[in-house]
Amino acid sequence: FHSQQLVSSITRRGHEIITQSRDKIEMCGYKVIYGDTDSLFVLLGPSHDSQSAQLIGQRLMKDLNTWWTETLADTYDIDCHLEVEFETHYTRFLMPTIRGMQTGSKKRYAGLITGSNGEHRLIVKGLEAARSDWTPLARKFQRELYRRVFLNLPFDSFVRDTAEALQSGKLDASLVYRKRLRRRLDEYQRNVPPHVQAARKLALHGNWIRYVITCNGPEPVDALESAPDYQHYLEKQLAPA
Structure with missing residues (x-):
């Protein structure tokens, strides 16, 4: 019915x-x-x-x-x-606005809950820290940044140290994107997305592709040959957070 x-x-x-x-x-x-x-x-x-x-x-x-x-x-x-x-x-609350408007983005917010014992709990919905299509780098960075801002803790050195650690290669394990293939590879013809480009470099692949953006474009984790493109991660993963 x-x-x-x-x-x-x-x-x-x-x-x-x-x-x-x-x-x-x-x-x-x-x-x-x-x-x-x-x-x-x-x-x-x-x-x-x-x-x-x-x-x-x-x-x-x-x-x-x-x-x-x-x-x-x-x-x-x-x-x-x-x-x-x-x-x-929520003792502290953040809801990003829609670009060019004063209204909040639907189902996207972060807030701090303070328990009766004084313990704090961070809640994140719809932002990078809660989405699986962002890298662990972005999710972890955003959660810690919000925690510091909500608790009025210094965050300048945290941002700077994270950027330096990224560029020195210390955070390479957290640069992996994970995305699902929705169609067969040969059905992607125009504007081929990064995860499809990475999948095409594998002899065998499943529905989920794990890949890194390198200086030579997207490469699958299982066949990684090039160095990560740290500038990409600075601009596309850390900066938006």
């Missing part, structure tokens, strides 16, 4: 729920900075410590659940099966 109309209706209704929940929160005096498929990010401001933020989050959760129960009963005469949950409080 498939109904495109039903699919569209579910999507539209989900959007309405998020939009109305946002409006309700902002009527309470708080700013919603981002709304996703099933979540809202609320900016409380710097004057709230973790304890007060937790209390506000719990109160907003209860208020929203009560409001939805009453609204659905009064408007549609149906029981409410929605359940809004307060998930967490």
Whole structure:
């Protein structure tokens, strides 16, 4: 059974729920900075410590659940099966904006959660540190950079030391890209991507290709002959982080 109309209706209704929940929160005096498929990010401001933020989050959760129960009963005469949950409080938060716009990029953010014992936990979604199509170099570098920024720790020397270690060859093991082949090699004709170029240099290959960008172009890890192109990794892996 498939109904495109039903699919569209579910999507539209989900959007309405998020939009109305946002409006309700902002009527309470708080700013919603981002709304996703099933979540809202609320900016409380710097004057709230973790304890007060937790209390506000719990109160907003209860208020929203009560409001939805009453609204659905009064408007549609149906029981409410929605359940809004307060998930967490980020003591520090970063959401890159879409280029040329003030809105945040969808499902791309990093935040710091501080537990009751004072321990910190870094959460990264959709950025280089969380994506498998970036190298271990970029993922590790970005996570540590965010950690230092969020905790107000010095980071200049860390960036400089990482760049120097990269160019000296100490980080070669973390320069490997890993990407999946979606088609047969002979189906790639124009604008052949790097992982396909690397795969064509192998006699046998699987669906996943591990390769390094070298001074002579992409080369598979299992048949590596040239030195890594460190400038590529500086510009394409460290700089974007």
